[in-house]
Amino acid sequence: MTSRKTRQSYGVRSAPYGFLLPAGILFALFFALPIGYAVWLSLHKVEVKGLGLGRGARSEVWAGLANYTDALTDSELLHGALRILGYGAIVVPVMLGLALVFALMLDADRVRLAPFTRLAIFLPYAIPGVVAAMMWGFLYLPDVSPFYFVLDRLGLPQPDLLDGGPLYGAMANIAVWGGTGFNMIVIYTALRAIPAEVYEAARLDGCSQFQIALRVKIPMVAPSLVLTAFFSIIATLQVFNEPTTLKPLTNALSTTWSPLMGVYQDAFVKGDIYAAAATAVLIAVVTLVLSFGFLRAANSRTKQEEAR
Incomplete structure (x- = not known):
């Protein structure tokens, strides 16, 4: 009887680990193992002997x-x-600012066609990044863009958006267009979770809609703003699709315009996977440090405000 109770107690205690086991295996196979292999590659290189011909002429050291x-x-x-x-510096504040404004507008009491508007704002996020970059790239080309045709008919100047300073704004526009909808949904969901009694109390205190948005809604969705900023920083540091897709359309973009493009060049053009692995590990470390540094700064500021 005692042994049966012991087995039952052991089974109850081990049940959570059994549920976590499949996730742990997937994490090890598709996350931890590739990272470990990348680190291992980054600590090795190929040594070439002689002319590099024949068996044993190239070895990993x-x-x-x-x-x-x-x-x-x-x-x-x-x-x-x-x-x-x-x-x-262009993408993150503009994208989060627009996402917050759209979320506040959709959360207003008198908004019309809210479901259609939410879908219209979110829809660009569903378009793959390569397709979006290709679409906007052709809209930036003077020879095929309808915008340049209209500017030409109106006699207005036609700026080259794929060269010099405007190139940053052109690529940032693609990221903002595609990512604003996702961030807006996150912030809007947080707004809908705020109890109606909070708004009612603010109205009884004489707050206008603008004051409610500024002093009630924005502070209460601050965790969602931190979360969206965290994801946006990570996505920005890992940008690859936009410059790679736009590169055939302009000479202003080099093959190493972004760090990940340099990793691609090392791994698949030069064939040096060891140097590519080292650069990828450095990018991962920098991304981790900046992201968690941002989270820590945001959390410390939140604690200071709560202490007041």
Whole structure:
């Protein structure tokens, strides 16, 4: 009898681990194992003997931190990181600002056609990034774009959006167009979860709709804003589709315009998967540090406001 109770108690205690086991196996196979393999590759290199012909002429040897040193001293990687920072300085605040404005407008009491408007704003997010970049790329081309045709008929200047400074705005427009809908849905869902009694109390205190939005709604959806900013920062640091798709349309984009494009060049053009792995690990570490640094700063600010 005692042994049966012991087995039952052990089964109850081990049940949560049994439920977590499938997720743990998938995590190990498709997340932890690839990361470990990338780290292992980044610590090796190919050693070529003689002319590199014949069996045993090319062998994999230990490289230590040499690949990381080469990546950190690569000027192209540094310039790509700076370009991404400029790109992100446009994308993140504009996208989150529009998402917040749209969410507040849809949460208003007198809004009309709210379901259709939500779908219209969210729909661009459902379009694959490559398709969106290709579509906008042709709209940016003076020879085929209807916008340039209209500007020409009106006698207005026709800026080259795929060269120089406007290129950042052109690519940022693609990201904002595609990502605003997702962030808007996250913020709008948080707004709908706010109890109606909170709004009623604010109205009784004499608050206008603008004051309710500014002093009640925005502070209460601050966690959602932090979450969307967290995802947006990660997506910005890993930008690849937009510059890669637009590159055939302009000479202003190099093959290493973004750090991930440099990884692609090392791995699939130069055939140096070891250098590509080192650069990818560095990008992952920087993304992790910046993302969690942002989360920690946001959480500390939230705690300070709650303490007041």
